[in-house]
Amino acid sequence: MEIDARSLSQDATYKLMIGSVVPRPIAWLTTISPSGLVNAAPFSAYTMVSTRPAIVIVNCARRAGVSKDTARNAEATGGFVLNVVSEDLASLVHKTATVYPPDVSETDALGIELIPSRRVCPPRIAVAPVNLECKLLQILEFGEEHDQNLVGEVVYFHIRDSIFANGKIDQTRLRPLARLGGPTYARLGEFITMPVETPAQ
Numbered sequence: 694m695e696i697d698a699r700s701l702s703q704d705a706t707y708k709l710m711i712g713s714v715v716p717r718p719i720a721w722l723t724t725i726s727p728s729g730l731v732n733a734a735p736f737s738a739y740t741m742v743s744t745r746p747a748i749v750i751v752n753c754a755r756r757a758g759v760s761k762d763t764a765r766n767a768e769a770t771g772g773f774v775l776n777v778v779s780e781d782l783a784s785l786v787h788k789t790a791t792v793y794p795p796d797v798s799e800t801d802a803l804g805i806e807l808i809p810s811r812r813v814c815p816p817r818i819a820v821a822p823v824n825l826e827c828k829l830l831q832i833l834e835f836g837e838e839h840d841q842n843l844v845g846e847v848v849y850f851h852i853r854d855s856i857f858a859n860g861k862i863d864q865t866r867l868r869p870l871a872r873l874g875g876p877t878y879a880r881l882g883e884f885i886t887m888p889v890e891t892p893a894q
């Protein structure tokens with residue numbers, strides 16, 4: 694199959710992109726509105742773009758041209774928490790993608806326990822094994838729909854003691870959840886560790 698990307702509708706393009714860019718990690722973002730309402734939502738189009746300082750970028754597409762609560766809150770309060778999702782959290786995370794009215798907090802509605810953050814306004818999610826407190830640096834807009842992409846500097850790490858060893862996060866204990874297309878997720882299978890490459894003389 695060969696397809697000229699520019700010949701496709703937005704919906705058809707979306708289907709090919711979420712089936713091609715796989716597996717995706719999930720950023721479960723908590724934000725807070727200026728009136729103090731906590732919002733939680735998952736975003737799988739995300740990655741890290743720098744480590745000094747640590748910078749992440751998270752896609753937050755508009756809904757019918759309107760900013761999602763997450764982008765609005767992050768812009769208004771200057772930050773978000775990126776909660777890392779382990780496979781045991783799949784069902785709960787999925788529920789937070791439901792569209793709630795802006796005056797309803799997903800974390801209240803679903804009974805998600807929160808812990809105050811140290812450096813940013815929104816709280817972090819207690820059941821998440823890793824929480825990255827992020828200061829919003831900028832919002833980059835891409836494409837005809839002006840998708841918003843939150844660029845955040847990680848200013849504080851919270852890592853559960855049981856998954857942390859020798860300065861690293863033990864992936865066999867973290868068990869991160871992956872997202873595939875649509876409502877399909879995946880657990881990691883067998884780990885493959887390659888020998889360390891040594892440069893040719």
Ligand SMILES: Cc1cc2nc3c(=O)[nH]c(=O)nc-3n(C[C@H](O)[C@H](O)[C@H](O)COP(=O)(O)O)c2cc1C
Pocket residue numbers: 719732733734735736737738739752753754755761762763764786787789790791792793872
């Ligand atoms: C696992 C998962 C990943 C998602 N990834 C994205 C994403 O990368 N970008 C996006 O705009 N929406 C994504 N969504 C949809 C948002 O979570 C959804 O629009 C949510 O209602 C936004 O919440 P808010 O309006 O409270 O900010 C994803 C949904 C799920 C279930």
